[in-house]
Structures are given as C-alpha cells and as structure tokens.
Amino acid sequence: MSGAEMSDVKDLAVKAGRDISGAWVSAIAYMGDQLGLFRKLAEAPNNGEGRGVTSAELSKSLQLNERYVREWLHAMVAAEYIECELVDSYVDRGEGTQEGKRKFFMTGAQRAVFAADESPFAMNGYFEFTLGSFRSIPEVMRCFRDGGGVPFSALGPDVSHGIHRMHVPLFVHQMPSWFANHPSLHDKMTRGIRFLDIGVGSGLSTIELARRYPRTTFVGLDPDAVSIERARKAAPPHLTNLDFVQSTIEGLPSHPQQVFFHGRHSFDAAFCFDVVHDLKDPVAALSTIRSLLKPDGELLWSEPAGSVDPVENRSTKRRTRQALSILHCMTVSMAEGGEGLGTLIGKERAERLAREASFSTFQLVHDISSEDGQYFYRLLP
Numbered sequence: 001m002s003g004a005e006m007s008d009v010k011d012l013a014v015k016a017g018r019d020i021s022g023a024w025v026s027a028i029a030y031m032g033d034q035l036g037l038f039r040k041l042a043e044a045p046n047n048g049e050g051r052g053v054t055s056a057e058l059s060k061s062l063q064l065n066e067r068y069v070r071e072w073l074h075a076m077v078a079a080e081y082i083e084c085e086l087v088d089s090y091v092d093r094g095e096g097t098q099e100g101k102r103k104f105f106m107t108g109a110q111r112a113v114f115a116a117d118e119s120p121f122a123m124n125g126y127f128e129f130t131l132g133s134f135r136s137i138p139e140v141m142r143c144f145r146d147g148g149g150v151p152f153s154a155l156g157p158d159v160s161h162g163i164h165r166m167h168v169p170l171f172v173h174q175m176p177s178w179f180a181n182h183p184s185l186h187d188k189m190t191r192g193i194r195f196l197d198i199g200v201g202s203g204l205s206t207i208e209l210a211r212r213y214p215r216t217t218f219v220g221l222d223p224d225a226v227s228i229e230r231a232r233k234a235a236p237p238h239l240t241n242l243d244f245v246q247s248t249i250e251g252l253p254s255h256p257q258q259v260f261f262h263g264r265h266s267f268d269a270a271f272c273f274d275v276v277h278d279l280k281d282p283v284a285a286l287s288t289i290r291s292l293l294k295p296d297g298e299l300l301w302s303e304p305a306g307s308v309d310p311v312e313n314r315s316t317k318r319r320t321r322q323a324l325s326i327l328h329c330m331t332v333s334m335a336e337g338g339e340g341l342g343t344l345i346g347k348e349r350a351e352r353l354a355r356e357a358s359f360s361t362f363q364l365v366h367d368i369s370s371e372d373g374q375y376f377y378r379l380l381p
C-alpha cells in the first residue's frame with residue numbers, strides 16, 4: 001500500500017470512529033433526556049462559588065442510583081455536553097480507587113441544546129427519534145430478506161414524539177418566516193381563508209399557524225391515532241379556528257365527518273411538511289390535494305433538502321437523512337406496498353411527481369439547501 005493509500009485508510013478509520021462515538025454518545029444522551037437528568041442538572045447554578053451539583057445530589061433529587069448517574073455524568077463531560085470541576089482534594093472511595101469529588105453543571109449553550117425543548121437549538125428530540133428508530137432494526141433487517149416494511153404505527157411512540165420535538169424549533173421559530181416570505185399566501189391567510197395542513201403528526205404546525213392567523217380556519221389531518229390524540233390535547237381551548245381529523249389525505253374526500261370537507265375545491269391553501277416522500281402513492285396523494293384546492297388555491301409543499309444522487313449527500317445532515325430513510329421514510333411506504341421513495345427525493349423528482357399529479361405550476365420558492373434545511377415548493381392546481 002502506498003503512503004497516500006495508507007493515509008486514506010487511516011482517515012477513513014478515524015471517520016468511522018467518529019461515527020461510532022456519535023452513536024454511543026447519542027444512546028447515553030437519550031437516557032439522560034428520558035430520565036430527566038439534563039433538565040434537573042440545568043437547574044443547578046452554573047456560576048459563582050456554589051455552582052454545580054454532585055452526583056449524589058443529582059441522583060437523590062431524581063431518586064436514581066448514584067453509581068449509574070455518576071457514570072452518565074462522566075460520559076456527558078467527556079462528550080462536552082456538560083461541564084464539571086473538582087471541588088475537593090482526592091477522596092479515597094475504597095478498594096484502592098482515588099477519585100476527586102466533582103460538581104457538575106451546564107453552560108448556557110449546553111442548556112439551550114440539551115435542556116430546553118422550546119429553544120431554537122434543541123436537540124433531544126433527535127436522540128429520541130434516533131434511539132426510538134433503532135428499535136426497528138431487527139424488523140427492518142427482516143424486510144431486507146423478505147421485502148415489505150414497518151408501518152409508521154409500529155415504529156413506537158418515541159418515533160412520533162421524537163419527530164414532534166425535533167420540529168418544535170422549526171415550527172415555532174422558523175415557520176413564521178416561511179409564510180412571511182410568501183406574501184400572497186400570507187396576505188390571504190391574514191384576511192381569512194380555509195387551510196388544510198396535511199400529515200401534521202402532533203399538530204404543532206397547525207396550532208402555530210392557527211395562533212398566527214386567527215381569521216383563517218385550519219384543518220389538520222393525520223392517519224396516526226396516537227399523533228392526532230396528542231394534537232387534540234395540545235390545542236389550546238381558546239383556539240377555535242382549528243380542527244384535527246384522523247384520516248389519510250387520500251381518505252379525506254370520503255371521510256364521514258363532512259364538517260371537515262365541503263366537497264371538491266374545499267380549501268384555499270394547503271401545507272404539507274415532510275410527508276409526501278413517506279407515502280404509499282405520492283402521486284395519488286398530490287392528486288387528491290389538487291382536487292381539494294380551489295382553482296385559485298395553492299399548495300406549499302416542503303421536502304428535506306437532498307439529492308437522489310447519494311454522492312451529493314455527503315454533508316452531515318444529508319448523510320443522516322440518507323441513512324434514516326431505511327429505518328423510517330422508505331420502510332413506512334414499503335409497509336403499505338408503496339414504492340418507498342426514501343427521504344431524499346430531490347428537486348427533479350418532486351417536480352415530476354407534481355406534474356404527474358397534474359399540477360399546472362411547480363415553483364421552488366424557498367431554497368435553503370445550502371444550510372441542508374428544507375426545499376419549499378409552490379404548486380398551483
């Protein structure tokens with residue numbers, strides 16, 4: 001092997017090591033999130049003389065085993081997710097081990113990322129989604145051999161809850177600008193229209209939009225019973241301009257509760273975020289949306305930024321999406337006998353789907369792909 005080849009081998013091994021480290025750190029961070037360790041630790045003062053808590057104090061306040069909590073704290077310090085300082089000279093813990101007494105705390109930045117779901121930089125939902133998804137590994141491996149897939153409803157509550165938490169920063173902090181940057185729609189929604197939100201999961205997008213546009217009437221739909229139940233519970237009672245319905249988009253035209261549906265051309269606008277690529281039949285779903293829109297209506301459709309060419313997906317975020325496709329987006333579609341488009345359908349395929357569903361106009365309205373965020377398309381019937 002030449003010197004250059006050996007250097008490539010070493011670089012690749014280092015990269016794989018980083019990925020493995022990320023997997024382990026994610027698993028341990030997930031445990032800390034679920035056990036309330038990050039949130040409790042974030043309550044400890046992080047400056048001045050009395051800053052931080054010991055492992056004994058933290059474990060006692062959560063009624064957890066001190067030894068496990070101490071090892072968790074050490075793992076999170078090593079990961080740079082939390083901080084510690086030695087507050088005592090070395091203490092003999094017996095059995096020949098000598099350890100200093102440490103106090104642990106979180107900086108403002110660490111709190112914003114690991115201890116506040118409402119923060120624009122909150123990441124714990126990603127741990128919940130990731131570790132929740134890993135539970136399906138044996139089932140998905142079976143699908144490699146036998147075909148088929150794992151339906152969304154069988155992925156477990158961590159997955160839908162994780163998606164909800166991952167998207168809090170998006171829907172609370174970023175969504176206002178998606179609509180504000182889209183003046184014709186923003187103006188119509190401000191005046192008051194009928195709006196359909198498709199595949200809403202726990203309903204956060206619908207709730208946030210209903211808050212911002214009180215004159216517009218919103219229908220949020222999702223076929224997942226657990227998600228719709230969460231959405232109904234999360235909707236503040238004073239918001240009377242929204243309804244949630246448990247239905248697929250394809251099933252809405254024949255839904256028995258006609259209060260949601262006033263026949264063809266029911267809606268002035270529709271929004272669909274991170275849904276179409278998961279579906280059994282994306283063209284049928286888009287065709288249904290088109291039939292539900294008024295002739296002068298529009299669909300704002302968002303898909304994760306990325307390409308159908310895997311070589312173009314070598315950034316951190318795209319690589320993650322390309323991988324999670326197997327455990328989520330592709331498999332939920334395959335479970336229904338769908339084609340399993342996968343997470344990253346790219347702009348060209350999105351346009352092809354829109355044309356096949358007979359939309360007359362397809363425009364890329366908001367491209368934040370340089371940040372590996374989302375593509376937003378505007379489709380006219």
Ligand SMILES: C[S@@+](CC[C@H](N)C(=O)[O-])C[C@H]1O[C@@H](n2cnc3c(N)ncnc32)[C@H](O)[C@@H]1O
Binds near residue numbers: 152164249279285
């Ligand atoms: C990746 S999640 C996105 C949820 C939400 N839009 C968000 O971004 O947080 C995809 C959602 O699509 C829903 N879904 C699946 N099949 C659907 C269908 N045929 N019609 C409408 N929604 C569907 C799922 O139940 C799930 O909640």
